[in-house]
Amino acid sequence: MEHPPWDLAGVDGLAVARSLFGPEVDYLAPFQSMETRLQDKNCSVLRLCDRNFRIVYAGPLQQLITPLKAKIWLKQFDWLARLSLPISLLPEIISQATVRPPHRLKDIPNHRAVPAQLQGMPLLIWQHPHQGQPILELHAARQDLKTLTSKLEQIQSL
Amino acid sequence: MTANVLSAPTYTDIPSPLGPIIAEYRIAPGTAISYSVTQGQYIQIIDVAGAQCSDFLAFNANDYGQEIDSTVTRTLNGVTNPQAGLHSKYFSPSMQPLVEVIQDTCGRHDSFFLACTPRYYEDAGYPGHPSCSDNFNRVLAPHGMASRSGWPAINFFYNTQVDCHGHILSEESWSRSGDYVLLRAHQDLLCASSACPDDIDPANGWQPTSIHIRVYGADQSARPTFSRAMGRRVAADFPLRLTQDSAFTPCIRPLTDNLIEYNGFWVPNSFAHQGDQAEYWALRRRAALMDLSALRKFEVTGPDAFALLQYAFSRNVEKITSGRSGYGCLLNPHGGIVDDGIVFCFGPTHYRYVGNCDTDGDWLQRLAQRQGWCVDIEAVSDRIHNLALQGPKSRDILRPLTSFADPTVTLDTLGYFQFTAARVGDIPLLLSRTGYTGELGYELFVHPDKGAQLWHLLLQSGQSAGLLPLGMQALDRARIEAGLLASGYEFDDLTSPYQAGIGWTVAMKKPDFIGKTALEKIRQHPPKVAVGLVLAGNEVAAQGQNIYPRGERWRIGQITSATFSPILNQSIAMAQVVPEYAAPGTPVEIGLLDGIKRRVVATVGPLAAFDPTKSRVRI
Numbered sequence: 001m002e003h004p005p006w007d008l009a010g011v012d013g014l015a016v017a018r019s020l021f022g023p024e025v026d027y028l029a030p031f032q033s034m035e036t037r038l039q040d041k042n043c044s045v046l047r048l049c050d051r052n053f054r055i056v057y058a059g060p061l062q063q064l065i066t067p068l069k070a071k072i073w074l075k076q077f078d079w080l081a082r083l084s085l086p087i088s089l090l091p092e093i094i095s096q097a098t099v100r101p102p103h104r105l106k107d108i109p110n111h112r113a114v115p116a117q118l119q120g121m122p123l124l125i126w127q128h129p130h131q132g133q134p135i136l137e138l139h140a141a142r143q144d145l146k147t148l149t150s151k152l153e154q155i156q157s158l
Numbered sequence: 159m160t161a162n163v164l165s166a167p168t169y170t171d172i173p174s175p176l177g178p179i180i181a182e183y184r185i186a187p188g189t190a191i192s193y194s195v196t197q198g199q200y201i202q203i204i205d206v207a208g209a210q211c212s213d214f215l216a217f218n219a220n221d222y223g224q225e226i227d228s229t230v231t232r233t234l235n236g237v238t239n240p241q242a243g244l245h246s247k248y249f250s251p252s253m254q255p256l257v258e259v260i261q262d263t264c265g266r267h268d269s270f271f272l273a274c275t276p277r278y279y280e281d282a283g284y285p286g287h288p289s290c291s292d293n294f295n296r297v298l299a300p301h302g303m304a305s306r307s308g309w310p311a312i313n314f315f316y317n318t319q320v321d322c323h324g325h326i327l328s329e330e331s332w333s334r335s336g337d338y339v340l341l342r343a344h345q346d347l348l349c350a351s352s353a354c355p356d357d358i359d360p361a362n363g364w365q366p367t368s369i370h371i372r373v374y375g376a377d378q379s380a381r382p383t384f385s386r387a388m389g390r391r392v393a394a395d396f397p398l399r400l401t402q403d404s405a406f407t408p409c410i411r412p413l414t415d416n417l418i419e420y421n422g423f424w425v426p427n428s429f430a431h432q433g434d435q436a437e438y439w440a441l442r443r444r445a446a447l448m449d450l451s452a453l454r455k456f457e458v459t460g461p462d463a464f465a466l467l468q469y470a471f472s473r474n475v476e477k478i479t480s481g482r483s484g485y486g487c488l489l490n491p492h493g494g495i496v497d498d499g500i501v502f503c504f505g506p507t508h509y510r511y512v513g514n515c516d517t518d519g520d521w522l523q524r525l526a527q528r529q530g531w532c533v534d535i536e537a538v539s540d541r542i543h544n545l546a547l548q549g550p551k552s553r554d555i556l557r558p559l560t561s562f563a564d565p566t567v568t569l570d571t572l573g574y575f576q577f578t579a580a581r582v583g584d585i586p587l588l589l590s591r592t593g594y595t596g597e598l599g600y601e602l603f604v605h606p607d608k609g610a611q612l613w614h615l616l617l618q619s620g621q622s623a624g625l626l627p628l629g630m631q632a633l634d635r636a637r638i639e640a641g642l643l644a645s646g647y648e649f650d651d652l653t654s655p656y657q658a659g660i661g662w663t664v665a666m667k668k669p670d671f672i673g674k675t676a677l678e679k680i681r682q683h684p685p686k687v688a689v690g691l692v693l694a695g696n697e698v699a700a701q702g703q704n705i706y707p708r709g710e711r712w713r714i715g716q717i718t719s720a721t722f723s724p725i726l727n728q729s730i731a732m733a734q735v736v737p738e739y740a741a742p743g744t745p746v747e748i749g750l751l752d753g754i755k756r757r758v759v760a761t762v763g764p765l766a767a768f769d770p771t772k773s774r775v776r777i
Contacts, residue, residue: 011695011696012696015696018727023727026435026727028435028436029432029435031433032433032435032436047435071696101416102415102427102428108431
C-alpha cells in the first residue's frame, strides 16, 4: 500500500488547481487525469468533478496551497487506500469488475478513472502513467484492503 | 380477473398489445390483484378510461422483505420518479433493481404518498370507504404477508407535486385513455396492482374506473421491440410522441450510456471516456460533432409562402434571398415568441422553417388559413436529420470531403447563414453555415438513410484533427458563453424578443406582421431586457435565482441560464433584468440559496460573454 493521495475540493477547487497545475487542468473532464510536475516532483492529477481533484504527489502540497487562502479543503483521507499494480492486470480486472451506467470499463483509455465494483467491492480503477510508466492504480476503502489484496492475488494467479 | 391467453377476451377499450401476451388482467374499479412475474418479463399497466390511478407494489419472489423502496430509489436516481433512460429503475432497500421503466406515456406519477389508506377516508368523513391499502392487504394475505395500515406503493398516474411552500398537492391524473407504463422485471417478483377507489376528490376524476395489466415475455429483450421511450404531448390536437432515435443514435449508443431525452429524441449528454470539459475544449480549440436532429423542419411552399413568413416570422424575409437563411422567431399576437428558428430560402415560393416545436407547422398553417393564403406546410423532420460540425477546424475537416452542386461555391466562399446543396463523400446533403455554439461551423442536413454513413465518415476524417463527438452538457456550456437562447430558459410564449435579447431580429419597418402592434409598445419599455452577467468568485448561478441591486431587498430580475466558462475562466450567466439596471458595468447581486444567506456580486455585460462581436462564427 502506498501513501494516500491528496483530495482537494471546494468553491475554489478549480481555481486552486489551475494555480498549481496551469490552465490545462481545466481541459480535464470528470474522471480524466493528467501527469505534470510540481516543484520538480512528479504529480498525477485526477479530476473527480468540476471542483474536485485527487492528487498523487509526494511533496508538501499543503504548504503550496495554504498561501492561496482559497475556499477549499485539502485532505489525505485515512479511510482511503491506494494500490499500484502492473498494467498487465487491467484486462483481468476488467473482466471481473462491474460498473454502473453511465460509467464504462471497456476500452478504458490512458489517463482515465472509472468507479467500479470488484466482486461487489467498490473501488476506483485508474489507468495512467506514473513516472513515465503505465500503471494501474486502484483506490479503495482501507477497511477493504485485505480482502481486495486477496482477490487480486487470486486474479494474478489465474 | 385473470385471463388465460388462449381464451382471452378481446378488449376493445384499450390499445392493441405491444407483443405476444403471457397473461393479462382487468382490475375492476376500486379493487386490486396480486400476480407473479419472472425476471425479464414486462408488465404493462394501462389506464383504460383515463384519469385513473393505479398503485403498484413489487416484492422479490423469494424474499418479500426486498420490496420497492422509494427513498432508496430517489436517492440512487436523483429524480423524484424513475423515467425511461438512465434513471429508470426502482430499487429495493438493499439497492438492487426490482423493476425498470421502459416506456411511460403519462410522465406524471407519485411516490411521496402511501397507497390510499382507511385513515385518509376516515379523516375526510368516510369511515369504511374502500382503500388501496386494504385491498392490497386482502390480495397479499394469501401470500403470507402481514397487513399494514398503509402500503408505500408506486402510485402510477397519480398527479402530485410539491409547491413552493412544501405542500404536496394532488389533482386529477394527467393520464388519458390508453396511457400506460411498461416495466421490466429485474427479478422474479410478486406484484400487486390496484384500480384506486378514491372518488371523494379529483385524483381519479371523481369516478374510479378500471386498470388493465398485460404481461409480456422475457424474450422481448432479445429483440429491440420495446424501445425505451417517454411519451410527450405538446398540444391537445397532436398525437402522443414517444422518444425516438435519430439516424445517428445507433452510432452514438456504442459510445455512451449517458443518453437523455431532449425534445422527443435520445441525445447524448456526454460521451464515455470523454465528458463535459473534454468535449467542450474540442469544440473551442479543434472541432466537435453533434446530433441536432431534434430540430423540427417544415417545408413552406406555394405562391403565398413569402407572404406567410413575412407575416409570421420576425425578420424581413425580403432580405433572406435564395441560398440564404435568417435567424428569428415566430410571433404571437401579443408579441410573445412562439418559437425561435431559422428560415431557409430556396426560392420565392419555397422556404424551409427549422425550429424546435412540432406545433410550428400547424401554427403557420392556421395563420395561412386565417389570411386566406395559398401555402403548403409539410413537416419533413422524418426525412431530414442533421449533424452540426463546429469548431475552428471544422472547415479544414470538411474541405477534402466536400463537393458542391454549384461549381462556383467553395467552403471558403460559403458565407455565414448561407447554404447550398453539397456532397460530403458521396452523400448528398444540404450544407448550411449555421450553428449553435459561437464557433465557425456547419450544419449538415441529410436523409436518415445516409445518417450512419455520414457520422462515421466525419468522425473518421476528423480524427487526425482531434474531432470529438459533443454531448448536451458541453453544448449548453458553449451556447451560454455565446449568449444563445434556449426555449424554456430565455423565452417562452409570454416573452417578447426585446426581453429575450433578440429584439434585433424584429423588422419593425415591415408594414404588417403578427404581433407588430404589441411589439411597438413593448419596444418602448420592455418589462425586462436580456443581459449577460459575470460573477465575482467561482460559484455558479442557476436558472430562476433572483437578482437584486447592491444592498437591496427588492428584485430586479432573474437568472435564465448560467455556467462556469472554461475559456473565460469565469462564472457567467444570462439574465433578464429591468431596463433601469441593464447598463453595461452595472453591479448587481445574485441571491444564491435562499437569496439571503449568500449574495454574489455580478457585473452586467453583453449577453454573449464570449466573443460578443461574433468574430469566430464569421471567419
